[in-house]
Amino acid sequence: MDLEKLKSTAQAMVAPGKGILAMDESSPTCQKRFDVLGIPSTQEMRREYRTMLVTTPGLGQFIGGAILFDETLRDNTLSGKSFVEVLEDQGVVPGIKVDTGAKELALRFGEKVTEGLDGLGPRLAEYAEKGARFAKWRAVYTVTDTLPSQACYSANAHGLARYAALCQAQGLVPIVEPEVLMEGSHDLTRSFEVTQHAQQLVFEALANQGVNLEGIVLKPSMVISGSDASDRAGAEEVARETLRCLYSTVPPAVPGIAFLSGGQSDEEATTHLNTMNNLDNSLPWAVTFSYGRALQAAAMKTWAGDHANFDAAQTVVLRRARMNGLAAQGHYKPELEKAA
Ligand code: 13P
Numbered sequence: 001m002d003l004e005k006l007k008s009t010a011q012a013m014v015a016p017g018k019g020i021l022a023m024d025e026s027s028p029t030c031q032k033r034f035d036v037l038g039i040p041s042t043q044e045m046r047r048e049y050r051t052m053l054v055t056t057p058g059l060g061q062f063i064g065g066a067i068l069f070d071e072t073l074r075d076n077t078l079s080g081k082s083f084v085e086v087l088e089d090q091g092v093v094p095g096i097k098v099d100t101g102a103k104e105l106a107l108r109f110g111e112k113v114t115e116g117l118d119g120l121g122p123r124l125a126e127y128a129e130k131g132a133r134f135a136k137w138r139a140v141y142t143v144t145d146t147l148p149s150q151a152c153y154s155a156n157a158h159g160l161a162r163y164a165a166l167c168q169a170q171g172l173v174p175i176v177e178p179e180v181l182m183e184g185s186h187d188l189t190r191s192f193e194v195t196q197h198a199q200q201l202v203f204e205a206l207a208n209q210g211v212n213l214e215g216i217v218l219k220p221s222m223v224i225s226g227s228d229a230s231d232r233a234g235a236e237e238v239a240r241e242t243l244r245c246l247y248s249t250v251p252p253a254v255p256g257i258a259f260l261s262g263g264q265s266d267e268e269a270t271t272h273l274n275t276m277n278n279l280d281n282s283l284p285w286a287v288t289f290s291y292g293r294a295l296q297a298a299a300m301k302t303w304a305g306d307h308a309n310f311d312a313a314q315t316v317v318l319r320r321a322r323m324n325g326l327a328a329q330g331h332y333k334p335e336l337e338k339a340a
Contacts, residue, residue, distance in 0.1 A: 023296065099116040120163065185230070
């Protein structure tokens with residue numbers, strides 16, 4: 001394992017004031033997002049949309065890494081340059097989603113386990129050869145009064161750790177993503193309990209597989225009230241409880257924690273991140289973003305499948321990236337939204 005290479009890649013992904021652009025929607029997920037806006041879900045449209053994202057002038061000021069889907073890693077932008085090349089030119093590290101999706105967990109109704117370990121070593125070698133320098137694997141945990149089950153916690157922790165070890169063996173930084181879903185009516189206390197337990201088992205499994213923590217990035221969900229909870233916690237409480245959880249589970253050897261947005265509104269996701277960085281100015285890890293929807297939603301709506309809106313959509317991408325880059329340093333203010 002080339003630890004120095006892994007460390008420098010991880011550090012570039014979560015450099016001060018930078019986060020990660022998650023643009024790795026699988027084709028069915030991309031279709032879901034396009035359908036809402038009436039955009040035809042063809043490869044040409046996905047290419048144009050994603051070209052818009054990666055060619056945004058100045059993107060590299062706020063984005064340290066971009067996660068691609070297989071189709072995009074192999075594809076060229078509208079100008080004919082590959083997506084990988086365009087990202088490298090922007091100073092953005094290209095990465096790749098490598099799990100094959102969350103599937104029904106056998107004998108555990110309503111729960112999922114993430115698949116994709118079979119043949120993963122050679123797939124990672126090919127991705128590395130094509131220019132990917134990090135990878136992503138997402139595990140999901142559904143919350144009810146009785147779920148997740150122990151089977152769900154342990155199967156997903158094992159999968160994440162085996163994936164992470166395979167990545168490091170191929171020189172790729174693994175983004176380790178245990179996502180406790182926001183869907184549901186659980187309160188903040190229950191979110192804390194599930195998130196903490198999921199993370200504890202993930203770090204135990206990473207240790208068992210010999211994964212070097214200096215060469216990973218953790219992509220967790222925030223400790224947050226369920227989307228249908230009757231009394232949802234405010235930003236300060238979300239930030240405090242999320243940090244309290246992370247302090248109890250994440251060793252300081254981990255270079256960066258980059259949150260997913262998980263269905264939070266754009267401004268909520270930015271505010272929560274900003275509040276965390278404001279509450280504590282001696283965090284042992286970079287605390288930043290790896291947002292998908294919270295970075296893309298507004299820009300996708302502006303683009304709306306029409307080339308005439310290409311430049312306007314880039315302005316929107318850059319604004320969200322800038323707001324989150326500021327939040328990663330605790331420098332965001334809601335007034336800046338209007339000023340921008
Ligand atoms: P969201 O920020 O939309 O949750 O997506 C992040 C991601 O990469 C999920 O795997």
